[in-house]
Every structure is written in C-alpha cells, then in structure tokens.
Amino acid sequence: MRCHETIDVAILGAGIAGSCMAVLLARRGWKVVLIDRRSFPRHKTCGEFLSPEAVGSLIALGMEPRLRTLRPSIFHRARLVTGSRASIIVQLPGAAWGINRYDLDEALHEEARLEGAEVATETAVSAIRLRSGGYELVTKRGAELTAIRPRAVIGAWGGNGHVAEMPDARRGRPAPCPYVGVKTHLSGIKADGELELYFFKGGYMGLSSAGDGIVNAAALLDKRAFRSMPVSVNGWLEAAGALNPRLARRLAEARPVTGTHAAVAPVRLFDAPLAWNGIPLIGDACVTIPPLCGDGMSMAIRSAQLCAIGADRYLRGETTLEEWEASYVMAISRQFRGPLRWGRLLQRTAGNPSFAMLAAAVASRLPGVVNRLVKATRLGKMDDLPW
Numbered sequence: 566m567r568c569h570e571t572i573d574v575a576i577l578g579a580g581i582a583g584s585c586m587a588v589l590l591a592r593r594g595w596k597v598v599l600i601d602r603r604s605f606p607r608h609k610t611c612g613e614f615l616s617p618e619a620v621g622s623l624i625a626l627g628m629e630p631r632l633r634t635l636r637p638s639i640f641h642r643a644r645l646v647t648g649s650r651a652s653i654i655v656q657l658p659g660a661a662w663g664i665n666r667y668d669l670d671e672a673l674h675e676e677a678r679l680e681g682a683e684v685a686t687e688t689a690v691s692a693i694r695l696r697s698g699g700y701e702l703v704t705k706r707g708a709e710l711t712a713i714r715p716r717a718v719i720g721a722w723g724g725n726g727h728v729a730e731m732p733d734a735r736r737g738r739p740a741p742c743p744y745v746g747v748k749t750h751l752s753g754i755k756a757d758g759e760l761e762l763y764f765f766k767g768g769y770m771g772l773s774s775a776g777d778g779i780v781n782a783a784a785l786l787d788k789r790a791f792r793s794m795p796v797s798v799n800g801w802l803e804a805a806g807a808l809n810p811r812l813a814r815r816l817a818e819a820r821p822v823t824g825t826h827a828a829v830a831p832v833r834l835f836d837a838p839l840a841w842n843g844i845p846l847i848g849d850a851c852v853t854i855p856p857l858c859g860d861g862m863s864m865a866i867r868s869a870q871l872c873a874i875g876a877d878r879y880l881r882g883e884t885t886l887e888e889w890e891a892s893y894v895m896a897i898s899r900q901f902r903g904p905l906r907w908g909r910l911l912q913r914t915a916g917n918p919s920f921a922m923l924a925a926a927v928a929s930r931l932p933g934v935v936n937r938l939v940k941a942t943r944l945g946k947m948d949d950l951p952w
C-alpha cells in the first residue's frame with residue numbers, strides 16, 4: 566500500500582462545499598487533497614439555481630471570471646405557480662445565476678487545482694482512523710490502496726455520504742425519510758430569465774434556463790403522495806404534471822435530454838444540523854435546507870467559509886481541535902437557525918395542499934409578505950469573513 570504523509574487536510578466529497586473548502590485552504594498554503602468516490606463531470610440532482618447570496622459568495626471567493634466563462638443564465642425573479650390560480654411573482658434581491666452542476670462542479674475543481682489542491686476522484690475512503698498528530702485514511706482507486714495521513718479531515722460528502730469506520734461518530738442510523746429529489750435537462754421548451762416553481766400535492770418542480778436553449782427541471786417528491794414512485798424521468802414528469810395542469814401544459818412540448826437525469830434519496834429536510842461528528846461536516850453533510858428555498862448551495866459555501874476559519878487556525882497551531890469544534894458548531898447554529906426555521910415552515914406549508922392554497926391566496930394579495938418570507942430563509946451578510 567502506498568502512503569501519503571505530507572497532506573495537511575483531506576476533504577471527503579468534491580461537491581460545491583468540498584471544492585470551495587479546498588480552494589480556501591489551498592489558497593492559505595495548506596496541502597489539500599479533495600477526494601470524491603464518484604467521477605466528474607457528471608449531472609447532479611439540483612435546481613442549478615445559484616441564489617443572489619450564492620453568487621455573492623462565489624464572487625467574494627474570486628470565482629467570477631471562471632464562472633462567467635460558463636455564460637450563466639441570469640434571473641431577477643421567481644414565478645410561483647399553484648394549481649390553476651394566477652401565479653405569484655417574487656422579485657429576487659439581486660441577480661441569480663443558472664449554471665448546470667456538470668460545469669459548475671468541474672469549474673470549482675479547476676479552481677482548486679489552480680490553487681494547488683490535489684483532486685482525487687473515483688476514490689473511495691473505507692476508514693478514517695485517529696493517529697498521533699492527525700488521522701490515517703485508507704483510500705481505494707480501482708485496485709490501488711493508499712494510506713493518507715492528513716492532520717485534519719473534513720466531511721463534505723453530501724446528504725447521504727458516510728465512511729464506514731470513523732472515530733468518535735456520535736449520530737447513529739437516521740430515521741426513514743420519504744423525500745426524493747430528481748432532475749433532468751429538457752429541450753423543446755424555453756425559460757426566459759425567471760425561475761418557475763410549480764407546486765402540486767406531494768411536491769414541487771422548478772424550471773429554469775440551463776443555457777444553450779436547455780431547461781433544467783428539478784423536483785422534490787414525497788413518496789407518500791405517489792401510489793407508486795415513477796421509475797423513469799418521463800414517469801415523474803408525467804406524474805407531477807398530472808397533479809398541476811399548468812405544469813402539464815408547460816411540459817407538453819418538453820423532451821428529456823438523454824444522459825442528464827439524476828436522482829437522490831432520501832433528501833433529509835428536517836434533521837437538526839450536525840456540524841461535527843468526530844470530524845467537521847460542511848454542506849449537506851452538515852444540514853439540508855429544503856430545495857424550495859433555492860439556497861442549499863449558498864449554505865454549502867457559507868459552511869465551508871465558516872469551517873475554513875477554524876481549520877486554518879488549527880493547522881497553524883493557534884487553536885485546539887476542541888476549540889475549533891466549539892466555534893464552528895456555534896457559528897453554524899447562529900447563522901443557520903433562522904433560514905432553517907423559515908425554510909422548513911415553507912416546506913411544511915407547501916406539502917399541505919389546503920394550507921398551500923390558503924397561503925397562495927394570501928400571498929397573491931400581499932406580495933410584500935412573500936418577499937419578506939423569502940428573505941427570512943436567507944443567510945445574513947457576513948462582512949468579516951477573512952477570505
């Protein structure tokens with residue numbers, strides 16, 4: 566077995582949280598390896614809507630020039646459509662971008678490489694063990710086993726990732742959860758500068774431009790509302806359309822683009838944040854905000870920024886692991902509490918058809934309330950982030 570001794574930080578999971586973390590720490594001069602068990606680029610279950618807050622964070626991280634080359638679609642408003650009622654328009658607090666995850670994750674990996682991080686994809690981690698002065702990870706790529714000995718390990722493995730053997734893991738097996746996320750790209754229809762969100766019994770679906778005449782369709786479905794869960798992308802498009810006539814009309818000419826669909830289950834919408842489980846956790850590994858809020862990526866980036874502060878200080882020897890844990894857990898609790906509370910309230914409302922109808926009727930008369938509610942799901946500004 567090969568052995569890698571000179572690593573400062575291993576980040577497990579190369580989605581948006583892990584990639585941003587790799588950029589931040591590599592930029593500080595730390596030797597970083599960013600590991601993902603899957604291959605890239607690939608399509609991921611996501612609405613591909615970068616909220617104004619997420620865009621602001623990526624710009625603050627210096628990613629704007631690279632991301633501009635991907636020619637993001639620009640949105641200034643969202644249209645909420647419930648049943649056959651008139652739709653509700655919500656003005657966004659700034660420009661949101663549409664960039665497909667296939668390109669976005671890859672662009673972030675390139676940025677991480679440019680900053681000096683090693684990106685190791687198709688690499689599984691079977692164990693994280695404590696050793697004096699840090700950790701030992703056993704990784705497997707094809708038939709090749711490697712031992713990596715980093716001083717710190719960060720979990721960025723999304724909502725369903727884990728490593729079988731971990732030190733000090735505190736949370737056991739999670740409760741069953743009925744939510745499923747699905748997405749595909751569509752051709753044959755157009756989306757013009759706004760995010761469309763269609764609600765139906767048991768879920769919602771977002772449509773937004775993915776550039777080049779392609780529309781991204783992403784849906785969150787509650788399995789309990791479907792007698793049998795659709796087994797194909799076409800199946801769930803039809804199932805969702807059957808529950809919202811305006812969505813059905815919108816999708817009448819749409820054709821799924823081969824090779825772009827993805828699904829994820831379960832999507833754990835109501836679990837308490839778990840910022841530290843033997844090691845720090847960032848992004849969806851820490852907590853998931855309902856996709857309805859369109860802010861998961863913004864929260865993933867923020868958690869990486871918050872965690873990077875402690876990681877840098879720990880690696881410099883300026884703080885202990887316990888102090889890093891305490892400050893990161895507190896920062897997550899303070900910053901995420903409000904958006905999670907409101908996001909989950911909106912999710913519960915959307916999942917209850919009578920409530921949703923009532924809320925839609927009120928919202929169509931009081932658009933200011935909707936804007937304030939959307940704002941309540943957003944992270945507060947942080948001007949004192951060191952990066």
Ligand SMILES: Cc1cc2nc3c(=O)[nH]c(=O)nc-3n(C[C@H](O)[C@H](O)[C@H](O)COP(=O)(O)OP(=O)(O)OC[C@H]3O[C@@H](n4cnc5c(N)ncnc54)[C@H](O)[C@@H]3O)c2cc1C
Nearest residue numbers: 578580581582602612613614722723726746848849861862
């Ligand atoms: C239906 C749906 C629609 C959404 N729409 C939006 C939206 O429009 N806008 C928005 O901001 N957010 C949206 N989100 C949320 C957003 O996709 C997530 O919050 C975001 O992807 C989290 O990023 P992450 O880096 O934490 O996780 P991920 O992007 O999931 O990355 C985790 C990575 O870890 C890897 N991994 C897993 N296990 C291991 C392991 N053991 N070792 C190594 N690697 C591992 C995986 O292969 C994966 O690449 C949506 C979510 C859903 C379900």
